[in-house]
Amino acid sequence: MTKAFSGQHGSMTTHLVCSLCETPDSQWLLSYTEADPTDEGTREALLTLGNGYLATRGAAPEDTADGVRYPATYLAGVYNRLTSHVHGRTRDDESLVNVMNWLPLTFRAEDGPWFAPGAYEVEHWHEVLDMQHGLLLREAFVRDPGHRRTRLFQERLVALNRPHTVALRTVITPIDWDGMLHVRSLLDGEVRNDNVAAFDALAKEHLHEFATGHQDDAHWIVAETNQSDIRVAMAARTFLRRDDRPAIAAIEDIEGPRQAGHQLSLPTSAGVPVTADKIVTVFTARDKAISEPLEAARIELDASPGFDALRSEHFLAWEHLWKRFHLSFQGDDGTAERRAVNLHVFHVTQTLSRNTADLDVGVPARGLHGEGYRGHVFWDELFVFPILNLRVPELTRSLLLYRYRRLPQARLLARETGAAGALFPWQSGSDGREETPWEFFNPRSGRWMADNSRRQYHINIAVAYNIWLYYQATADVDFLAAYGAELLVEIARFWASLAEYDSAADRYHLRGLMGPDEFHDGYPDRPGRGLDDNAYVNIMTAWTLTRVQEAHEILGGHHTEDLWQRLGVTSDELRQWDHISRRLHVPFLPGGLLAQFEGYADLEEFDWAAYERKYGNIGRLDLILEAEGDSTNRYKLSKQPDVLMLFYLLSVEELAPVLERLGYTFDPATIPETVAYYQARTSHGSTLSRVVHSWVSSRGNREGSWELLCEALAADLADTQGGTTKEGIHLGAMAGTVDILQRCYTGLETRADALRLHPCLPENLKWLDFDLRYRGHWLHFQISHEHVLVHARPGTAAPVDVIVDGRRHCLEGGERILHRLPEKPPHSSSCS
Template sequence: MTLPVCSLCEMPDSQWLLSYTEADPTDESTREALLTLGNGYFATRGAVPEASADGVHYPATYIAGVYNRLASEVHGHVREDESIVNVTNWLPVTFRPEGGSWFTPGGYEVEHRHEVLDMQHGILLRESFVRDPEQRRTRIQQERLISMNRFHVAALRTTITPLDWEGTIHVRSVLDGGVRNDNVAEFAELAKEHLSEPAKGRHGDTYWLACETVQSDVCVAQAARTLLHRDHRPALAASLPVEGPRSVGNELSFAVSPSVPATVDKTVTVFTSRDRAISEPLDATRDELADTPGFETLRDEHFLAWEHLWKRFHLSFQGDDGTVERRALNLHVFHLAQTLSKHTADLDVGVPARGLHGEGYRGHIFWDELFVFPILNLRVPELTRALLLYRYRRLPHARRLARETGATGALFPWQSGSDGQEETPRQFYNPRSKRWMADNSRRQYHVDHAVAYNIWLYYQVTGDIDFLAAYGAELLVEIARFWVSIAEHDPEDGRYHLRGVMGPDEFHDGYPDRPGEGLDDNAYVNIMAAWTLARVLEAHEVLGGHHTEDLWQRLGVTPGELEQWDRVSRRLHVPFLPGGLIGQFEGYAELEELDWDGYRARYGNIGRLDLILEAEDDTTNRYKASKQADVLMLFYLLSAEELGAVLERLGYDFDPASIPETVDYYRSRTTHGSTLSSVVYSWVMSRGNREGSWELLREALAADLSDTQGGTTREGIHLGAMAGTIDIFQRCYTGLETRADALRLHPCLPDDLKWLDFDLRYRGHWLHFQISHEQVLVRARPGAAAPIAVVVEGQRHMLGGGDRLVHRLAQKPGHSSFFS
């Protein structure tokens, strides 16, 4: 018998579709991460509904902000880890012909399989042709969505068509609470059971299940209904209850005929005890389910919500390579938009480094928001505001952590979870040596700089002085106090020094003879400390002393303290290499050079050089070798003009002409062991090496799609790197800055990038940009917001609602005009 044509195979190649055909057990878990659907409140990996966690598949659902802490005994030591929780699996739907076996992975022969993530509509499509052990052939078509409109709702439509048989079919649908955290091989020895014994029940065609996290006592409740449809109408089916030790559901039985499709719709609602405006989560799930419409209405509402989202996140471009880069960029926007949405804003959560897509880093919050907020600031600034409040609410723990280090002020942890205490483990596992290695990354105090930078960038984009007065100033003051309290004054050189810290490069946690004790005067840390102190002083000036006198009194800010901040901001030490380039840290020049060619020849990918050297009983602390950009983060965050101003304030000469040499020096000594590294290098090379910048951007766009980190994508996408690629198009190649109460543009498109077209929100205006090699066009939508300053190539323009600005750029040979 010839199989019918797969409808998904007939879909044309598109920048909006991520498509997979056939099965690949080695790649399945990575695909599941990339096919994740979510809405900012919760997300579900793209596992097939008939699968369970079996080493190949890993169905999992994560709810933003739901963490739990467990103790584990590893090699005779007890450790505690807080992790995002894999909650009840709502997906399971499978079938069997009367007298046959249930459809499970490996139980049936799969003659054809096709999955398509439709990013434009936020829906996951699947079509399979399978043959059971009795040689009966069946077609399975599925549509899955997690509603972007009704954020407590998910739905799965399954259409089953017998191809060469008839009789009775049984469809089983359950909620499975028998899940645990088992997504990361490195955590195999750690405790995994985060959920209590569930409470279960049913009434009519509705069934429900509720569990509590065993330590944090968060109740997670789900309710579901499963209904049969024929010819787009509800149909009757015999229904029997299904119940296991930790599961509940039902089994529908009905007659089927060859080539006649039968559709089963599963609708699920999800609530937790952390939700607002509810009495009790289980009651809320049942009430919400009773009010939830059928699949078609849900789908239409969901499509409309995504249509509006894509208008807000609109960014298109034309390059030389067709749809490959555009698809990758759309995928990155898609995952950012469904991890952090308007539904996230009310949840008191941060930016999870691996999205809601897996258990990598235990779902913790790092500094990745530094790469994410520039996108949100210019699209959904109200979401940035809410996410910054995650940090503000955790100031008590940040103050406590500062005191524990012997300092004052506030020190935000390198890894944060539910309450803001330091969650960074003391060890991590090296699969090469089979040994546990010391993890000293909690010395990355520069997460404070990220928080300060994010506050100031948000203020510059929005002009939200109320936020600055109510929350931002307090955060900035406490961060300033921390840096000043750990700065050591050396009367011999008249400089202040910051000792015992780590920079962004995680390969160096100390000196060869003092591993784990941190470094002295990391250039990134010191220069950004000076920048932060200057911004706190600027905030004091912006807010003034009269109307906010109570603020400064409440915070205990005195004239003497302001003078101290100013003094330290002008006298921090910055190390330089013998040739005059900025040194990564004091003593960097004395480290050994690595045999780069030799290690690449022996190991190929040396991104995780730290693991390689530890397995050889060596250490990266001995070498001029970096995992990712460190000094070069300065060029990523600050324009040459801004960086020059900071260094001048510190009393150092800085020649912007040295930037390309600095980039080349550190590029040749970097392994790119972090997905963020290619993003940063692409950015800092954008003006001195446009072709190289474009190639690195392409690598960054492919990082998760091709799992270039060698198995990490299955543990969750790299949200910061995804956002960083978007920002290269949005701010880097356009030279877009928001500072000194103006929006500034200085385009520098690579030759392979013909034009950019996008929309941004700045100080109450929605602006449409069209930028090519020849010109910049900016249109402001009609509105009542005050006119804004737009500076293009140094020329200042005022733009009001409904105004249009055209600025011709210096012509380059070989480029034709695109915009009129």
């Protein structure tokens, strides 16, 4: 909708039009009109721009951290450790560092105040995230205390093709005044980590050793992290143009202990736009092929083209990226659904890009968008890698090396646990040590609660699963030989050393750990000491041990025995892994359904209705019950899926053989009942929860699956977790929603050296159109309720097997498959 504004200048009436308001609704635009302090933190996270090397939150350039607004820039892999003394406790925490703020740019007329929150009357405000081009736009009409009205238009980019370059264009147009215009452009080191309210009492100052400087029209700032000693440098230059022509401005240096910048002043007139282009370059001591960060930043700044050229290059880079991540579909709500999916792809790809592949970093659970979870790496990569494997597998390879380089720390952690092999930490940061705190603060009770989530040893399963899925998608046998096999072997050794053998039952048990559920860290009579025989962990451990043996067979044909001798793998060890993979205990409920863990059936049922009436949002029942003097350990309830993760990771065709290998009869017909049983006992206290529940419901309840997908798509957009989005988006959930469209509804698997398809689109989803890369081929897919079309782009890669609904096809470059799907009964809610 077009919005017009009128104003007086002398005897002339000016009619002002918001150009952003004229933009039609689009699947590529996320738009906000009018400033809203109550929602500002969430907007800043959702409007973040990044390029895989760095990201900057969507705060306005004139903003400072004030409890409502929080400008921040994060560099991938730049962590720092601080010691805090809180409530008589001492704790060490490593955090992703909020580095110096490159954004600050503001203006004033004559002797008026600088434009800042609260200093001007805002007549109109409009922000737009252009996801297609990686651009943040803002338009505002403002009035200063002297009643001078000004139009402000800004464009911001974080260059996708130039990882060290960011830029801001600001167009200032006086509406009804003439006189001197002053523009202030700064690099600001007055920053600290202060994005998460729960960390408020903890140490926040991560930077010291500041240095600033000026030369001609450039200025710079340098700082160093005060524990990890990472030197960070920024250099900037601001150009002015008046009425689209170069303008000569008076320049005054601004310099302080933690600030460097310029004030630029020039005369202007009503209706004459003044454009300020700010180009900034960023380097750290971790960067490759540089001598020193400040020198590198200054060289890059001198070589940088102007804003127009930067924008053109940046647009082209995004055009190529969107081609690689092409995913079109037709759902119920048209633009809104596609916008949400595009937003999720956008944030995944600007957190993890080709620029990331050259860095030694993992997958931060909250992106580079905030300080939630301190920027740590969890198991969320399990949900992220599937969309990377089939589009940018070289990026997955690099991110898997983050784990490989931290094998020494994982081996140490396993020994500390009393096990062999390697145990990856539940929370990981710079060097791979366990970063999970021992306790966390419950704001409901005002008490500290024990955090035993370091017992989530199933992170090892996630690493093994990620290695195997990457190999199946790429056939990268060299990676498997050089890195993957060692990771798999050390993970297998961990599980084998943890397994306790009961000779009477001829069964192995895994004790003292937590499953994905997170609400149970022990039994009611021994909290915090872990659980026995979690079904998900035991079954996936059997799957993992089988895959290690398969890797041994694959590599035997490509490499000599040197590999296995180097790893110290013996025939006795292989036999032991085989035996464990066949004899791990799996618990069942009295009715025959999989039990979440041994003893689950003995727990009490929970009064869900009563607590929903009392508290409304009961996602975090652990906090609610602790405040009441109770514990989630007593009840049959889950924060997020646990047993159901089995159906998320493995198709029936893969899960059934694992259970049969373990000596259990498994009837796939019990899956819907199992899903319903655990769905009724889940609080959805994690954004990942609805992703998994949508996936596991897709065959038995297509309508319900679609509804859950739509809820998952809204999780960050609507901040359904109640204030968490402002601390960073949920990267795993965002990737997971895309993967539901890509793999779940299509029944797409990369298993046993074949790409398999078994589509089951919900009625709400009319068709899907996307491109994937599989074993060197770019494949184009068109899938509807009536047919499957797979077209291999011309190329020289070896032929691949594609199996559609059980029918095998050998596909070469340039060939296509057209498969007609059987007609489903009208309004059927399930697929076979």
